[in-house]
Amino acid sequence: TALFKKDQVIYEPNQNIKNIYIILSGKIYSTHNKILSQKNIFLNKGSILGLIDLILNRKYSKLMIAKSPSVLAVINKKRILDLLNPNCIKSILLKSLAIDVDTNNPNLWS
Numbered sequence: 001t002a003l004f005k006k007d008q009v010i011y012e013p014n015q016n017i018k019n020i021y022i023i024l025s026g027k028i029y030s031t032h033n034k035i036l037s038q039k040n041i042f043l044n045k046g047s048i049l050g051l052i053d054l055i056l057n058r059k060y061s062k063l064m065i066a067k068s069p070s071v072l073a074v075i076n077k078k079r080i081l082d083l084l085n086p087n088c089i090k091s092i093l094l095k096s097l098a099i100d101v102d103t104n105n106p107n108l109w110s
Contacts, residue, residue, distance in 0.1 A: 002074050004066035010049065011060045019074045020050040026070025031063050042067065054080055055098040 001024065004010055010021060013032065028043040043049070053061050054077060084091045 002072050004070045004072060006066060006068055008066045010064040010066060010072070012063050013059070013061055015060045017050055017054050017058075017060055017077050019076055020048060020054055020080060021064075022073040022075070023047045023049070024071040024073055026066060026072075027068045028070060028072075029065045029067045031065075032061075051080075052098050052102055055084070055095055056102060 002021075004026070010028065023043060023045050025045060028047065028049065030041050030043055030049075049064050049072070050060060053059065084094070
């Protein structure tokens with residue numbers, strides 16, 4: 001786990017993915033930049049940060065900032081990739097679902 005202070009950046013767009021995160025407590029602000037708009041969302045306990053980007057094999061696409069003191073579970077990228085065998089039908093379906101979510105609702109996921 002990792003503790004993030006209020007207004008501490010968790011990760012930024014175009015940063016290489018090292019980990020994904022699960023919010024255990026606190027509130028996280030998800031945005032494409034530091035400007036507040038309707039496209040930005042607040043994420044709470046249970047939300048997973050960085051998973052869609054990892055599945056789609058790209059860099060982080062959003063800016064994540066702790067908006068209150070927050071505790072996050074940290075899961076190393078390699079542990080997730082080890083579970084996703086590229087030739088497994090489950091992995092293929094998961095990637096297809098991630099593409100659909102990213103295409104149709106780019107501002108709804110974290």
